[in-house]
Amino acid sequence: MRVISVANQKGGVAKTTTTINLGASLASLGRKVLLIDLDPQAHTTLGLGFEPDNISKTVLNVLEPHRSQNKLKLEEVIMKLKMDSENNLFLAPSNIDFASAEYKLIDQIGREDFLSTSIRECEVPFDYMLIDCPPSLGILTVNALKACDEVIIPMQPHYFALRGIEEFIETTEIVRKNLNHSLKINILITIADTRSNLAKEVIAEIKQYFSNRLFKTIIRKNITLVEASSQGTPALHYSPNSHGAVDYYKLAQEVISFEKEEISAGIQ
Numbered sequence: 001m002r003v004i005s006v007a008n009q010k011g012g013v014a015k016t017t018t019t020i021n022l023g024a025s026l027a028s029l030g031r032k033v034l035l036i037d038l039d040p041q042a043h044t045t046l047g048l049g050f051e052p053d054n055i056s057k058t059v060l061n062v063l064e065p066h067r068s069q070n071k072l073k074l075e076e077v078i079m080k081l082k083m084d085s086e087n088n089l090f091l092a093p094s095n096i097d098f099a100s101a102e103y104k105l106i107d108q109i110g111r112e113d114f115l116s117t118s119i120r121e122c123e124v125p126f127d128y129m130l131i132d133c134p135p136s137l138g139i140l141t142v143n144a145l146k147a148c149d150e151v152i153i154p155m156q157p158h159y160f161a162l163r164g165i166e167e168f169i170e171t172t173e174i175v176r177k178n179l180n181h182s183l184k185i186n187i188l189i190t191i192a193d194t195r196s197n198l199a200k201e202v203i204a205e206i207k208q209y210f211s212n213r214l215f216k217t218i219i220r221k222n223i224t225l226v227e228a229s230s231q232g233t234p235a236l237h238y239s240p241n242s243h244g245a246v247d248y249y250k251l252a253q254e255v256i257s258f259e260k261e262e263i264s265a266g267i268q
């Protein structure tokens with residue numbers, strides 16, 4: 001099983017869009033996929049057609065110490081997605097109660113490990129777990145970084161984007177060093193206006209800077225991705241020939257092409 005966090009402390013860079021659409025494409029390519037919504041904004045949950053207010057069992061119940069009465073196993077909060085006829089795509093949802101999670105976790109012993117322990121103990125077999133992180137470097141994101149072996153960092157090709165990324169990579173370095181935990185990092189260029197000269201320049205700079213840590217697939221700016229999420233479904237099911245659906249399908253193929261690669265210890 002591959003556990004991949006989709007993380008960047010910057011907001012609005014397509015973490016949630018990537019989680020949903022990469023997940024749907026991996027599922028359509030025959031992989032059994034669990035999407036974990038670790039964001040109190042519950043955008044993955046909403047973007048897959050659920051009303052978070054009506055959900056009583058969430059990942060928040062999973063992020064509890066074993067002795068807690070409210071503690072649930074990961075498999076106890078998993079929901080099946082309606083649009084997935086192949087039975088391959090599942091969601092561990094979030095809701096607004098989650099907003100208290102950072103606060104609730106703050107004085108708990110072992111708080112950084114609750115997610116990784118629950119994933120390890122999960123008895124339902126998955127090929128992939130994708131974790132949608134909130135736009136912060138708080139305890140929820142640290143839980144995700146400790147639980148995964150790979151991180152996808154989506155970034156928009158904006159002029160100052162590289163600065164924010166460096167900061168984020170430093171954080172993952174700290175997690176890796178302090179916790180003796182290996183993390184493979186890959187950058188994904190998202191919401192790219194590939195016709196703009198400025199975007200082209202920035203993409204060239206990002207390629208030079210990250211070289212082998214950058215996905216070859218670039219996610220183009222495409223309104224279908226916005227429309228699909230407002231309809232509560234991945235673009236692949238809403239409009240399979242749209243640029244958005246095609247780009248995320250290519251990304252899934254690229255992710256799958258690494259399946260045979262050994263996850264090397266640390267950042268390369």
Ligand SMILES: Nc1ncnc2c1ncn2[C@@H]1O[C@H](COP(=O)(O)OP(=O)(O)OP(=O)(O)O)[C@@H](O)[C@H]1O
Pocket residue numbers: 010011012013014015016017018039041043133134135190191192219220221222223225226227229244
């Ligand atoms: N390739 C794209 N083309 C056009 N719009 C996009 C694309 N990807 C994402 N968007 C839109 O950009 C906005 C931000 O995307 P998204 O919610 O996925 O980002 P995020 O990083 O998860 O945000 P947050 O940090 O708030 O969690 C959304 O309205 C989304 O529909």
Ligand SMILES: [Mg+2]
Pocket residue numbers: 015016017039043132133
């Ligand atoms: Mg999001």
